[in-house]
Amino acid sequence: MSARLPGRFPWRAAPWPAGVERPLPDRGVGTAYDTGWSRKPPVRVLRAALLDTLGRPLVAAVASPRVVGAEILEGIEPPVIFVANHASHIDTGLILYCLPTRLRHKTVVAAAADHFFDRRWKAHLWAFTLAAIPIERHRVNRASAELAAGLLDDGWNLIIFPEGGRSPDGWQQPFRGGAAYLAKRTGRPVVPMHLAGTALVLPKKPPGSRRARPSRSPCTVHFGKPLSALPGEDARRLGARIESAVALLADESSSDFWSARLRHAAGNTPSPSGPAASPWRRAWELPRPEGRHGSPDSPRGAPGTPWERRSR
Secondary structure, three states, X not given: OOOOOOOOOOOOXXXXXXOOOOXXXXXXXXXXXXXXXXXXXXXXXXXXXXXXXXXXXXXXXXXXXXXXOOHHHHOOOOOOEEEEOOOOOOHHHHHHHHOOHHHHOOEEEEEEHHHHOOOHHHHHHHHHHHOEEEEOOOOOOHHHHHHHHHHHHOOOEEEEOOOOOOOOXXXXXOOOOHHHHHHHHHOOOEEEEEEEOHHHHOOOOOOOOOOOOOOOOOOEEEEOOOEOOXXXXXXXXXXXXXXXXXXXXXXXXXXXXXXXXXXXHOOOOOOOOOXXXXXXXXXXXXXXXXXXXXXXXXXXXXXXXXXXXXXX
């Protein structure tokens, strides 16, 4: 047996195996960041003052939000899970703007750990301003799930975007199963939502550009009826129902209540993921708010939204 040589294992760390990704050191960021301080009473008071005196007026100025289905919120018993499509960084502020006070100031936001919590200053900022909690979006993470479920059990509402990130072109991406899993595990209802027009306010940065260009644009926030897991229903089927409910709200936002319900009953709800076409065609087909192309006031002169044009 050969003698151990100085300077090698066990006197120093063994070499890391080739082909195995080395985990990042625990720096107290990402999913390891402790957000407990952001839910302490003094911080909650400061955050409420910030949201009500600065956040809500700012959202009103840039998005002119129109709320549909606000009466649904009057009858719900918190805590609940708010689920919405995601196309812009303004989405979270828009949802908080629309929530009544009794819900708004007892709500946490599931935020991507690798984006909003990758630096300590960013983690401090988003935990304070939005009561954000870090969620692992690329893989199953027990710590993230335990944190979210524990807060729901403690009476906190949760905002979650099941797409896992902002849409690159404004069309909805497939939903992941986190929201359905939490609803099934905690027994809390899911309130489906659809946000229309937010991609025009603060779009995702196009590839190859330095930054996205924000602009003022009217937005619509559409609340749907709460959904709960049925007896014997697993998380996968509940997730499919949640995604279908958001698709129905998207159709209703771009057409009208009755037409959307007729299409839904016939199984003909348009896919919110958009047409399988080239990027320019997908951009053209994207439903627009009033005053943009594709609306009755469009400079193109095309009557109605793309959904309405296709149904004629």
